Amino acid sequence: xxxxxxxxxxxxxxxxxxxxxxxxxxxxxxxxxxxxxxxxxxxxxxxxxxxxxxxxxxxxxxxxxxxxxxxxxxxxxxxxxxxxxxxxxxxxxxxxxxxxxxxxxxxxxxxxxxxxxxxxxxxxxxxxxxxxxxxxxxxxxxxxxxxxxxxxxxxxxxxxxxxxxxxxxxxxxxxxxxxxxxxxxxxxxxxxxxxxxxxxxxxxxxxxxxxxxxxxxxxxxxxxxxxxxxxxxxxxxxxxxxxxxxxxxxxxxxx
Amino acid sequence: xxxxxxxxxxxxxxxxxxxxxxxxxxxxxxxxxxxxxxxxxxxxxxxxxxxxxxxxxxxxxxxxxxxxxxxxxxxxxxxxxxxxxxxxxxxxxxxxxxxxxxxxxxxxxxxxxxxxxxxxxxxxxxxxxxxxxxxxxxxxxxxxxxxxxxxxxxxxxxxxxxxxxxxxxxxxxxxxxxxxxxxxxxxxxxxxxxxxx
Numbered sequence: 001x002x003x004x005x006x007x008x009x010x011x012x013x014x015x016x017x018x019x020x021x022x023x024x025x026x027x028x029x030x031x032x033x034x035x036x037x038x039x040x041x042x043x044x045x046x047x048x049x050x051x052x053x054x055x056x057x058x059x060x061x062x063x064x065x066x067x068x069x070x071x072x073x074x075x076x077x078x079x080x081x082x083x084x085x086x087x088x089x090x091x092x093x094x095x096x097x098x099x100x101x102x103x104x105x106x107x108x109x110x111x112x113x114x115x116x117x118x119x120x121x122x123x124x125x126x127x128x129x130x131x132x133x134x135x136x137x138x139x140x141x142x143x144x145x146x147x148x149x150x151x152x153x154x155x156x157x158x159x160x161x162x163x164x165x166x167x168x169x170x171x172x173x174x175x176x177x178x179x180x181x182x183x184x185x186x187x188x189x190x191x192x193x194x195x196x197x198x199x200x201x202x203x204x205x206x207x208x209x210x211x212x213x214x215x216x217x218x219x220x221x222x223x224x225x226x227x228x229x230x231x232x233x234x235x236x237x238x239x240x241x242x243x244x245x246x247x248x249x250x251x252x253x254x255x
Numbered sequence: 256x257x258x259x260x261x262x263x264x265x266x267x268x269x270x271x272x273x274x275x276x277x278x279x280x281x282x283x284x285x286x287x288x289x290x291x292x293x294x295x296x297x298x299x300x301x302x303x304x305x306x307x308x309x310x311x312x313x314x315x316x317x318x319x320x321x322x323x324x325x326x327x328x329x330x331x332x333x334x335x336x337x338x339x340x341x342x343x344x345x346x347x348x349x350x351x352x353x354x355x356x357x358x359x360x361x362x363x364x365x366x367x368x369x370x371x372x373x374x375x376x377x378x379x380x381x382x383x384x385x386x387x388x389x390x391x392x393x394x395x396x397x398x399x400x401x402x403x404x405x406x407x408x409x410x411x412x413x414x415x416x417x418x419x420x421x422x423x424x425x426x427x428x429x430x431x432x433x434x435x436x437x438x439x440x441x442x443x444x445x446x447x448x449x450x451x452x
Binding site: 007008011013014015016017039040041042043044045046047048049050051052053054055056057058059060063064066067068070071072074075 | 282285286289290293294295297298299301309310313314317318321322323326327328331332333334335336337338339340341342344387388389394413414434438441442444445448
């Protein structure tokens with residue numbers, strides 16, 4: 001699901017109308033795409049606010065009574081009734097031997113399913129924690145935001161650019177880029193940072209179809225304060241990311 | 256004067272509590288939600304349809320709230336946003352059936368202006384009329400700061416009773432343009448409005 005499709009479905013999502021795979025795809029996209037997550041959050045907030053600010057006009061009193069009368073016997077959600085037939089003693093004794101192995105297999109199946117679901121739940125929790133880290137990093141006033149631009153090129157709103165987010169106490173570096181053309185055949189965009197006069201590899205930057213890229217890099221050192229520059233180069237695809245060889249395509253340098 | 260932040264966190268909590276009770280089948284809680292929201296829903300509906308039809312839709316909206324409240328998930332957004340989206344969808348679903356372009360003089364109802372159909376000839380006047388729907392000066396100011404095309408789209412599609420498609424046809428533009436303007440307008444509004452507590 002892409003950003004346009006997500007934008008087209010956001011009201012259905014808000015209403016709870018999305019089901020099954022569509023819902024999963026929508027939520028998967030939201031987890032991966034900060035732009036859509038932020039837009040949706042802002043969208044619902046503004047609409048809620050505007051609705052709250054409407055000047056009320058009192059309806060006729062009979063409408064309230066009519067509503068309460070109509071809902072009096074109305075079910076609130078689809079109710080599924082399971083009718084269970086109690087098996088007769090004779091039937092059970094006849095089927096018992098067949099059903100026992102089936103029951104055993106069911107128990108095994110349920111155990112496997114439980115383990116699988118626990119694993120899935122753990123994954124979701126991990127993803128949520130990562131998402132929270134990203135949000136903290138991008139929204140905290142204590143974060144540094146370093147703009148990477150094309151060196152020696154006058155400002156152009158349509159030119160490729162990137163941002164690196166870092167914070168002294170965060171265990172994450174984040175790099176976002178926009179308006180990136182796909183790299184030339186056989187090449188990749190590669191991000192680097194400079195710390196204590198040493199260049200280190202940050203990660204490969206892979207633009208999507210719209211030219212946006214998003215790179216999260218976990219870090220353990222809490223040494224963001226020592227970063228004095230970061231840049232993106234074009235490198236040969238598949239080459240070891242030891243040292244940059246290409247010219248700086250986008251760069252930021254501490255003054 | 257009412258502040259744009261009038262619905263504070265305490266009020267939100269009270270609403271969430273009522274919603275929980277409605278989920279459990281408590282009709283008194285539904286009555287309490289009705290008392291809080293009916294005036295705003297009714298004012299909104301009167302922008303698009305006649306009084307009689309607005310009353311009918313008002314009933315439908317609260318019956319739909321009763322039936323669909325289990326779909327509301329606070330993780331996805333506020334109750335206000337969920338409910339307002341529900342209201343708008345009910346209105347759009349109902350408009351063809353209710354023949355929205357039948358209009359009568361609604362000016363006799365306090366706080367109500369002409370229907371969309373009557374005012375469609377004068378766009379800026381209609382936008383002004385829709386703006387008067389809001390009691391909050393801060394919000395009106397923010398809306399007025401939007402670029403004209405975005406303001407028009409938001410006022411007409413979210414509050415003026417027109418769907419994106421209808422406005423697109425009226426302006427002879429692609430639906431995607433209208434949707435894009437609405438999206439940008441809401442993003443801009445979010446920046447113009449103060450943070451909520």
